[in-house]
Amino acid sequence: MTLSGYVVAVLTGLERWEKNTEGRHTFPDARLAGYVTDLAPRLVVTARTDSDRQLAELLLGTRLASHSGGAIAYVTTTSAD
Template sequence: MVPLKSVLALAGRKTPQLGGLPEREIAILRVEPAKQRTNGDQAQTGFSATLAAPSILGALQDWWRCDAPSVARGGVLPVTVAGFVVAVLTGLDRWETNAQGRHRFPDATLAGYVTDLVSPVTRITATTTQGRDLAQLLLATRLPSHSGGPIAYVAAGNAAN
């Protein structure tokens, strides 16, 4: 059971104002709560606020079916669980492509993450002003998206939000 106070706090969460971002759209990585990878690896996949920052980053770096140049142009990859931004990735300028046509961003950095979504409590880990600003803008906000897969796109910049 989720306490009513928590449900009400989340229901009233605002969406971020993305008008200041330079691109017309940004990608969103939609993940599940953390779980063990099924390929025999001991690493996690997904998000958990109980993981340390390096483990969070490792759990979010996977191979995704996406338009890698578009993701890179956006400059930021908000990570959502159930429509709430729980982490923010930056450093997306370079990507790799595997034989299945999936992409990963090996230089991605964790700009910040939430340790408590309801309160909210966030940790900013970015080392650049731009990364800190993006993490502060996005973390613990509601960012709904519609897609059949883990990567979705939302309007930003000078596009209508």
């Protein structure tokens, strides 16, 4: 997830999604691999697998081009492997 172009959270396990009657999507297998805290950034890696940890460490705090209709955008990546 990006906020103003900076990666502030890394979610993995988004291959499967479900859509409710209001058009909102959920990702039942999603895992939070890491996030950035506060205004004085501190990276927190919460991943339990090596591949998720590598992806979080690679992306958190970096700037990525993203497309969104709002302040928060999702960026598709390939595996860190």
